[in-house]
Amino acid sequence: MSTVTIRDVARRAAVSVASASRALNNHSSVTPATRQRVIEAARALDYVPHLGARSLSRGRSNTIGVVLPDLFGEFFSEIIRGIDYAAHRRGLQLLLSNMHGSADETELAIRAMRGRVDGLLVMSPQVDAEFLGRNLPKGLPAIVMNAAASDGTHPTIAIDxxxxxxxxxxxxxxxxxxxxxxxxxxxxxxxxxxxxxxxxxxxxxxxxxxxxxxxxxxxxxxxxxxxxxxxxxxxxxxxxxxxxxxxxxxxxxxxxxxxxxxxxxxxxxxxxxxxxxxxxxxxxxxxxxxNLAELGERALEKLVAITESEDQVEATTEMLKPExxxxxxxxxxx
Amino acid sequence: MSTVTIRDVARRAAVSVASASRALNNHSSVTPATRQRVIEAARALDYVPHLGARSLSRGRSNTIGVVLPDLFGEFFSEIIRGIDYAAHRRGLQLLLSNMHGSADETELAIRAMRGRVDGLLVMSPQVDAEFLGRNLPKGLPAIVMNAAASDGTHPTIAIDxxxxxxxxxxxxxxxxxxxxxxxxxxxxxxxxxxxxxxxxxxxxxxxxxxxxxxxxxxxxxxxxxxxxxxxxxxxxxxxxxxxxxxxxxxxxxxxxxxxxxxxxxxxxxxxxxxxxxxxxxxxxxxxxxxNLAELGERALEKLVAITESEDQVEATTEMLKPExxxxxxxxxxx
DNA sequence: GGGGCGCGTGTAACCGTTTCCAAGCGCCTC
DNA sequence: GAGGCGCTTGGAAACGGTTACACGCGCCCC
CATH class of the missing domain: 3.40.50.2300 (Response regulator)
Structure with missing residues (x-):
């Protein structure tokens, strides 16, 4: 296992883990000399941070979850492409989930996201607003793409x-x-x-x-x-x-x-x-x-926007008009 | 935030967190009565386990990482579909990464997987074996799909x-x-x-x-x-x-x-x-x-196989013949 | 020349789980 | 009746990071 932790790096650089962490994260107040030593140690040991641990302690994962009804065909692949494009630009990872057309699995998929994503993009044309309201985790920002109706609490992007x-x-x-x-x-x-x-x-x-x-x-x-x-x-x-x-x-x-x-x-x-x-x-x-790619892109942008803004978001509904x-x-x- | 933790559940059920954890995970040796109490408490509080924390302590994430050169077009969407199909059957999540055709991004994408996935599926037709050997984390199981040549240490599925x-x-x-x-x-x-x-x-x-x-x-x-x-x-x-x-x-x-x-x-x-x-x-x-879906499916199955087998895996190369x-x-x- | 301030660093708590280990307890057996 | 065993339970130590807080130190300023 590439099981070299930040503790190993700290030891080799002869500093505390705190300093090591600070140096590696370009934090304020580390002497150039220390920073240098730490970085060299990290390189020498081929250190790669454990992102799971990081997200636990930071409270955010830089990942957004995508729940789609299916992965089949161009319809969804276009949407994913749009989402990916926007996510990539912002350095976000994508955790993909496919509920294979069933409501039970939607619930499962949504639960499986807890603690691993900072926000959720849900497209689930076969469940209704009530279901979503009941299942979407309370504190997790989410955008509903194309739902039967808005549940009144999550912003929605729908097709007209x-x-x-x-x-x-x-x-x-x-x-x-x-x-x-x-x-x-x-x-x-x-x-x-x-x-x-x-x-x-x-x-x-x-x-x-x-x-x-x-x-x-x-x-x-x-x-x-x-x-x-x-x-x-x-x-x-x-x-x-x-x-x-x-x-x-x-x-x-x-x-x-x-x-x-x-x-x-x-x-x-x-x-x-x-x-x-x-x-x-x-x-x-x-x-x-x-423009499905644009739909995906806009959904992600909107999600990021509400993730970053502290204040209460209003559950706006955006309509995508077919041409x-x-x-x-x-x-x-x- | 749906920020109810296992501690809250334990407190409400009047047991220790250890027992709560055991009850929720169907572990051996918990009294039916306690289990019942814990489960009720969890339901009442709408508890959803924090999967990031779980994977940190368990040392596995039930997620596999997929690194693709692009997300555009049917070629990749078919592969993803195959991977997803097999992953779903085994209850695995998919963490998707797109390296947009660049080797630097491939490296980045691979590093971003550390600590979040149990295995890696890499398709990267523009990097050579040497690059992969250098960048694939040592202890992380990985399957190389369709690479220029095997790096001699990772199993490969390639197109003839x-x-x-x-x-x-x-x-x-x-x-x-x-x-x-x-x-x-x-x-x-x-x-x-x-x-x-x-x-x-x-x-x-x-x-x-x-x-x-x-x-x-x-x-x-x-x-x-x-x-x-x-x-x-x-x-x-x-x-x-x-x-x-x-x-x-x-x-x-x-x-x-x-x-x-x-x-x-x-x-x-x-x-x-x-x-x-x-x-x-x-x-x-x-x-x-x-049969691209099958390619994806087989790659995932192979990955799971080497993940589960303890002994050293041999770097076999499987060929997919076009028809x-x-x-x-x-x-x-x- | 001493008090305060800012800077760099270290110690330790914390994130939310799982799990090792020890301990309590009832029951069976010798 | 005491020792032992098995079952259930709780305390606490992980997992690998980040970060609040405290501390030592040199400097400036009155």
Whole structure:
């Protein structure tokens, strides 16, 4: 074991551990001579401070915890990238936790963070505000990303799913679609539910309630394929598809093409999220684009801000608005 | 602060901290009655153990550190997913570090792990074995993923880039390609260098040295686009492209199509890595597929194995062989 | 020339757990 | 009835750092 402690360093430099600690941490009031001796001793022994011990005594760890519902796919990897980028700039480490879609595990994951992180970034679209309020440790700064609703005590950064979904539908209608299918996300998922609600509202308003049909999906590639088969068998024919995420949109579009329905001429298709893959499929996928890396980055910055400010933080809610990106998959030659 | 410690619990249950600790950890020899009292007290106070303190006194953290060169793109997110999957199964946490492509940061990242992790997973294709040998803490179990060469003391899991590149070229030749371009990865990157070497060897052997040209890339989307412009301006025309990763292949293929060179008829294209996106582009991209999630998973399992076994571990090297996946982008109607 | 002040250093307490060791206690056995 | 054993419990020492506090010393200033 690289089990050389600060005591060894102190002994070799012939000073007390206090001085050694001070010298190594660039603290005030250490003679240049002592500092030099200590640093040399540390180098000679190849001393590396034990960060666990340090954080125990300092009361802070320079680490922030990230609790995500999953690690699968570009959606989350983009968010992590944004978080990491901001964390790196501030010299913070990331402790990652994945609750694999279950509320029990969310609770577990959150508890496992106690005493190891200075703050928490929680994204958990399937638990509600009440749950978070009950489980988030009292004194630990936390940012809730994209929750069903704010619990009223933690700042929140959420995606404006409702507005996004409405805009997606409006776009399809503007392209001339008369009968639109919505491939939904899983029930109970806050994002999915909000997108569904936006779809319903917009369709009812613009075309009448009968013009919209919902096909149950779960954000997965497989469910996008299933949805395509259902669409192919629909009568009268569907001429517009709004999928609750890009992954389903991509898979659905490819499968529809196999079945003879080609975008954009036979059917206009739009997704949600704006993950990188969307621009490489053929035809390129229209989408309600989110800057997920920025979402992660902003969440971390916000967390740092409340960590550093002493005074009570107010539970503000920031909204991230999706941006309509029109590509070939929904562009009608009108 | 949720600053209730085990002392508070002990006091409320009217036992010593020792007994409290034993009760909470399901230790041997605590009366059911005491255990009950302690557990109730803990619940009443909403006690959550301070894991930093625990790991200090226990000498293990139930956390493993992951040092990656980057967090960008599907390549790494797939690896992380695999690691997470295996870690989750064993109740381990993940401390993530990103060295942003620099050797200095690698050193920093590794040092920042001391005292917080029980083992290390290091992937760092741009540093050599000597560097790792110098920087990896002596007593800390570590697995090197995909390094230039083993440092002889740490077990290694590496990708068989050489064989993969040869197979890719052989496939293009079998499709009738006579003049093949290789869009390379960045120099100094072990994976990139090995793929380049494999390309050279295979081209020379199968078509003669003149049949191959190398176009410098850096694994990024942008460099795939640049490469396409160079290919479009080549005389005589290139009829096969082997890109050092899928991202460049995808971007290159799309740009070539804009310039009038369509795969697979005008040019056969194959990538490397087998990231998910490859199957959704049009035409679907042929690739040398790696099961990256499995790579991550195996690395973690191996790490756990050496962590648990007392005896000296031998520095074995495991090879992950890429698998040729033929899709439309390289399938000639021949 | 003595009191005070500032500087550098050391001693020891502390962070929150776990765990070694010793001690109390009841019961069985010889 | 005493010795011993096993079970439960508590005190205290770790783990490896940081830091409050005290202390010695040289200097300046009145």
């Amino acid at each position: 799913n409702l507005a996004g979904a409405r805009e997606a539908v409006a776009h399809l209608v503007a392209q001339g679609c008369k009968r639109i299918a919505h491939v939904t996300g899983p029930r109970g998922n806050a994002d999915a539910d909000a997108r569904r609600a936006g779809f319903r509202a917009a369709v009812t308003e613009l075309l009448g309630a009968d013009a919209g049909i919902e096909i149950e999906g779960d954000f997965s590639e497989a469910s996008g394929i299933d949805a395509a088969w259902q669409i192919l068998s629909q009568r009268p024919h569907i001429d517009g598809v709004f999928a609750a995420n890009d992954m389903m949109a991509v898979a659905c579009m490819a499968t529809l093409a196999e079945g003879g329905m080609h975008a954009p001429d036979d059917v206009a298709i739009i997704g949600f999220d704006g993950v990188p893959i969307a621009q490489y499929v053929t035809p390129a996928l229209s989408t309600m684009a989110l 309509l990106v029109i590509r070939a998959s929904s562009r009608r030659h009108a | 880039n050489l064989a993969g590149a040869r197979e890719a070229v052989a496939h293009l030749v079998a499709q009738g390609c006579k003049r093949i371009a290789h869009v390379t990865g960045p120099r100094g990157n072990a994976d990139a260098d090995a793929r380049r070497a494999g390309f050279r060897a295979a081209v020379t052997e199968l078509l003669g040295a003149d049949a191959g040209i190398e176009i410098e890339g850096d694994f990024s989307e942008a460099s795939g686009i640049d490469a396409a412009w160079q290919i479009l301006s080549q005389r005589p025309h290139i009829d096969g492209v082997f890109a050092a990763n899928d991202m460049m292949a995808v971007a290159c293929m799309a740009t070539l199509a804009e310039g009038g060179m369509h795969a697979p008829d005008d040019v056969a294209i194959i990538g490397f890595d087998g990231v998910p996106i490859a199957q959704y582009v049009t035409p679907a991209l042929s690739t040398m597929a790696l 040729l996946v033929i899709r439309a982008s390289s399938r000639r109607h021949a």
